[in-house]
Amino acid sequence: xxxxxxxxxxxxxxxxxxxxxxxxxxxxxxxxxxxxxxxxxxxxxxxxxxxxxxxxxxxxxxxxxxxxxxxxxxxxxxxxxxxxxxxxxxxxxxxxxxxxxxxxxxxxxxxxxxxxxxxxxxxxxxxxxxxxxxxxxxxxxxxxxxxxxxxxxxxxxxxxxxxxxxxxxxxxxxxxxxxxxxxxxxxxxxxxxxxxxxxxxxxxxxxxxxxxxxxxxxxxxxxxxxxxxxxxxxxxxxxxxxxxxxxxxxxxxxxxxxxxxxxxxxxxxxxxxxxxxxxxxxxxxxxxxxxxxxxxxxxxxxxxxxxxxxxxxxxxxxxxxxxxxxxxxxxxxxxxxxxxxxxxxxxxxxxxxxxxxxxxxxxxxxxxxxxxxxxxxxxxxxxxxxxxxxxxxxxxxxxxxxxx
Numbered sequence: 001x002x003x004x005x006x007x008x009x010x011x012x013x014x015x016x017x018x019x020x021x022x023x024x025x026x027x028x029x030x031x032x033x034x035x036x037x038x039x040x041x042x043x044x045x046x047x048x049x050x051x052x053x054x055x056x057x058x059x060x061x062x063x064x065x066x067x068x069x070x071x072x073x074x075x076x077x078x079x080x081x082x083x084x085x086x087x088x089x090x091x092x093x094x095x096x097x098x099x100x101x102x103x104x105x106x107x108x109x110x111x112x113x114x115x116x117x118x119x120x121x122x123x124x125x126x127x128x129x130x131x132x133x134x135x136x137x138x139x140x141x142x143x144x145x146x147x148x149x150x151x152x153x154x155x156x157x158x159x160x161x162x163x164x165x166x167x168x169x170x171x172x173x174x175x176x177x178x179x180x181x182x183x184x185x186x187x188x189x190x191x192x193x194x195x196x197x198x199x200x201x202x203x204x205x206x207x208x209x210x211x212x213x214x215x216x217x218x219x220x221x222x223x224x225x226x227x228x229x230x231x232x233x234x235x236x237x238x239x240x241x242x243x244x245x246x247x248x249x250x251x252x253x254x255x256x257x258x259x260x261x262x263x264x265x266x267x268x269x270x271x272x273x274x275x276x277x278x279x280x281x282x283x284x285x286x287x288x289x290x291x292x293x294x295x296x297x298x299x300x301x302x303x304x305x306x307x308x309x310x311x312x313x314x315x316x317x318x319x320x321x322x323x324x325x326x327x328x329x330x331x332x333x334x335x336x337x338x339x340x341x342x343x344x345x346x347x348x349x350x351x352x353x354x355x356x357x358x359x360x361x362x363x364x365x366x367x368x369x370x371x372x373x374x375x376x377x378x379x380x381x382x383x384x385x386x387x388x389x390x391x392x393x394x395x396x397x398x399x400x401x402x403x404x
Contacts, residue, residue: 084315088364100200106121110361124166124364126164128367129158131181132149132151132179139343159197167199175208180211184218209238221249228251229281259292281318284296289352289353297356304360320366323350323367347372350372
């Protein structure tokens, strides 16, 4: 036995006569308020530590040959509220002259996700038509160049050639700063379009609250029973007069607010006192890809979730002015070669904007480019059916102009 060991035993015996006996019986004793002074402390680790470290090192050197297979069960999600259904268009039996009707809304869960319920009513896509010639991006104009000054022919082309399931007629010419078209003349334009096509029709204004109200009132009376979708009623409009025109003549309206859920609630709250909820669609504003799309998506998604979770003021179908994508300069301007040709870039810009908002819960899309409309429509049906996309589903995205 070394001198240091003898010294430690003597120190322990001096501290407490029975300490060594206690250590031999209990193996471990906790000491309080004890100070030990040592000149040198030596720690001896068992050899097993080295062995374990070696095993870990050897295991790390072996690369896995396959992923660990795990099953996934989607968590059950049930919401409190069903989104209100709104019917667009009316057949002869219903007091109108359309050959079909479209219903939007009715969701009981978030769209196209693993935990989603089956889609009750597919989202509807309308093609934009304008009552006067307006500046259009070249990729759009090339499809409608022959009808830009004839809204009736434009509407027929949209339905017969491009398969539009609904027409969104914008009465741009009524703007006091454009042509200041009187309500009677604008109403005649709507009447001509209704006679030319038999799909449901939406009517857009110019953004001037008073002029829109005057025109919408006249059009609503002329097309009584057709269940038009007016775009739109706003907080700065005479809401009572607009609601009366819609209700008395059997139409529906979009309630438009600028990316603010509280303003959407406020407008809906006022409309609910005047209109059945089955005649109201909400639009919280669409900002295009690269120009606030993330804000538009967030507002729409929160609106839809609030409605599903029981907020009665937001449980309405949602609309999107997806055509706003063409206001993005990247969609139509000449850009460096790496941006690709505008003939493809523009439709892609509109498509991405639409598909993003589709996942936020939009039920009604107002769009412009035929290729974008077809792509979004095909995607909706593929997502709803659960089918895998065909390899050539988006071949048009990869196309290049001749000579590139």
